[in-house]
Amino acid sequence: MLNKVPDVTLFFWVIKVLATTVGETAADYLNTTLGLGLNGTSVVMSALLAVALVIQFRFRRYVPSAYWLAVVLISVVGTLITDNLTDNVGISLVTTTTLFAGCLTATFAVWFAVERTLSIHSILTSRREGFYWLTILFTFALGTAAGDLTAERLDVGYWRSAVLFGAVIGLVTFAHRAFGLPPVPAFWAAYVLTRPLGASIGDYLSQAPADGGLGIGTTGTSAIFLATILTLVTYLSITRRDEIAAEAV
Numbered sequence: 001m002l003n004k005v006p007d008v009t010l011f012f013w014v015i016k017v018l019a020t021t022v023g024e025t026a027a028d029y030l031n032t033t034l035g036l037g038l039n040g041t042s043v044v045m046s047a048l049l050a051v052a053l054v055i056q057f058r059f060r061r062y063v064p065s066a067y068w069l070a071v072v073l074i075s076v077v078g079t080l081i082t083d084n085l086t087d088n089v090g091i092s093l094v095t096t097t098t099l100f101a102g103c104l105t106a107t108f109a110v111w112f113a114v115e116r117t118l119s120i121h122s123i124l125t126s127r128r129e130g131f132y133w134l135t136i137l138f139t140f141a142l143g144t145a146a147g148d149l150t151a152e153r154l155d156v157g158y159w160r161s162a163v164l165f166g167a168v169i170g171l172v173t174f175a176h177r178a179f180g181l182p183p184v185p186a187f188w189a190a191y192v193l194t195r196p197l198g199a200s201i202g203d204y205l206s207q208a209p210a211d212g213g214l215g216i217g218t219t220g221t222s223a224i225f226l227a228t229i230l231t232l233v234t235y236l237s238i239t240r241r242d243e244i245a246a247e248a249v
Helices: 010-033 037-058 064-088 093-115 126-153 158-179 183-206 217-239
Strands: none
Touching (some): 010 126, 010 183, 037 126, 064 093, 064 183, 093 126, 126 158, 126 183, 158 183, 183 217
């Protein structure tokens, strides 16, 4: 098969942040506004994610619509996993952050032991794709826990958390370009950090002013970001600007 994931361009990072924001606001919308509850939302979104991943795995090359649909849904499910552990089971955010950091580290270790690479430029087999999506799931769960820990437990606030995580992403980028931080760890570090960045942005836009937000609401925030994602994915589907060339693999 051809490479199953997009190239890491500006479009990639913009859509990724938008998807993480939707993961936060859509989960809150289904849980609270529609009244599905945490358990009902988890069941519905997990089922939709399973269908999306089946579609994604059936393709033999990168298809923007299938790939980004899976990312949006896995961002919601990753959020719900953390929310279930903290709200339903009563596990602290410190523990969930540590737990998912360990799960992510273990996934990287097994992935590298089996495939001898963690590069996203060579997702050419179903096994590598399986490792890739499992890693994505843990990055979203970890990012949710870390973001909630910073914004709520440590009382940093939503917009300050966004600035904080944006600054850390900037440091990772600087370390990569100025000091030669290898691209693979730089990519995955930024990928993890964009989750709490997007979640903080989503909470800041959607939450009531009394809670430190702008009061747009989960419905309006989700609609705006989903429409933007749809526009960008349509553009990439037409132009194919983010496909990884065969010679680059």
